[in-house]
Amino acid sequence: MTKVLVATDKPFAKVAVDGIKRIIEEAGFELVLLEKYTEKKQLLDAVKDANAIIIRSDIIDAEVLDAAKELKIVVRAGAGYDNVDLAAATAHNVCVMNTPGQNSNAVAELVLGMLVYLNRNLFNGTSGAELMGKKLGILAYGNVGRNVARIAKGFGMDVYAYDQFVSAANIEKEGVKPVASRDALFETCDIVSLHIPKTPETVKSINAELLAKMPKGGCLINTARQEVIDEESICKFMAERTDFKYATDIKPANDAEMAKFEGRYFATPKKMGAQTAEANINAGLAAANQIVDFIKNGNEKFRVNK
Ligand code: 3PG
Numbered sequence: 001m002t003k004v005l006v007a008t009d010k011p012f013a014k015v016a017v018d019g020i021k022r023i024i025e026e027a028g029f030e031l032v033l034l035e036k037y038t039e040k041k042q043l044l045d046a047v048k049d050a051n052a053i054i055i056r057s058d059i060i061d062a063e064v065l066d067a068a069k070e071l072k073i074v075v076r077a078g079a080g081y082d083n084v085d086l087a088a089a090t091a092h093n094v095c096v097m098n099t100p101g102q103n104s105n106a107v108a109e110l111v112l113g114m115l116v117y118l119n120r121n122l123f124n125g126t127s128g129a130e131l132m133g134k135k136l137g138i139l140a141y142g143n144v145g146r147n148v149a150r151i152a153k154g155f156g157m158d159v160y161a162y163d164q165f166v167s168a169a170n171i172e173k174e175g176v177k178p179v180a181s182r183d184a185l186f187e188t189c190d191i192v193s194l195h196i197p198k199t200p201e202t203v204k205s206i207n208a209e210l211l212a213k214m215p216k217g218g219c220l221i222n223t224a225r226q227e228v229i230d231e232e233s234i235c236k237f238m239a240e241r242t243d244f245k246y247a248t249d250i251k252p253a254n255d256a257e258m259a260k261f262e263g264r265y266f267a268t269p270k271k272m273g274a275q276t277a278e279a280n281i282n283a284g285l286a287a288a289n290q291i292v293d294f295i296k297n298g299n300e301k302f303r304v305n306k
Pocket of ligand 1: 010056057058077078079080081103224271272273274275
């Protein structure tokens with residue numbers, strides 16, 4: 001019988017797991033759950049006889065793929081798939097998919113929540129700032145960026161975006177102001193929200209030099225990936241620019257050092273962007289349906305290791 005493993009260090013809401021189970025069992029497959037595992041060995045054991053795996057930010061590297069002798073497909077229930085070694089998957093003849101757009105509203109709502117919290121000085125009782133009328137820059141205008149724009153407009157924000165892969169005309173037709181370059185976005189906007197994937201080009205690309213282009217009182221929100229930030233450089237920058245604020249959904253390695261910027265820095269304890277029941281249901285069920293459709297009909301629509 002086809003075995004589908006759900007391997008999630010950070011588990012889905014129970015309602016999503018129940019939905020995944022229903023889809024997998026109705027297809028005549030078996031569901032195996034590995035949640036909150038603490039050691040890689042547990043994952044290596046669990047993948048041995050799995051034909052399909054659903055993951056979140058869980059690392060699927062060459063060692064895991066070597067251990068997964070029966071594996072045909074890995075679906076990353078979410079958008080970013082930098083946690084999967086695509087070349088190794090291709091070499092093992094394993095199809096890798098993501099579930100684009102399924103958790104994007106959850107991440108976008110968190111962006112606005114973090115923005116309010118940061119601009120009200122972490123609710124410390126002192127006088128903060130409002131979002132209405134502020135210039136918000138969205139770096140990468142994909143599914144999350146679009147949802148951030150939609151919600152930010154409701155706050156009365158002036159919304160700008162830059163995406164090297166989306167034309168200015170396509171940004172403009174959604175009522176968002178396109179800018180010509182990444183640097184121009186930082187020069188123009190009071191607040192920048194990051195939605196870039198982790199790639200060789202983006203790693204450590206957000207640094208002091210770029211942030212120095214922002215107006216006084218600037219603030220940066222990161223719900224993308226830890227690795228896109230040059231952490232050491234931002235720490236030095238914030239020590240000099242006492243007006244600058246930074247909030248991140250991915251705890252930096254230098255979190256303890258950053259904590260000295262009291263009232264203008266915070267990191268969520270664990271990545272929270274996609275942690276809603278709705279996002280878990282959307283992404284989890286999409287992943288289960290994609291697996292069934294791949295195994296039964298060979299549908300590779302969301303394949304990312306082409
Ligand atoms: C994504 O890439 O979909 C988000 O970063 C969510 O990741 P998570 O499923 O690990 O919370």
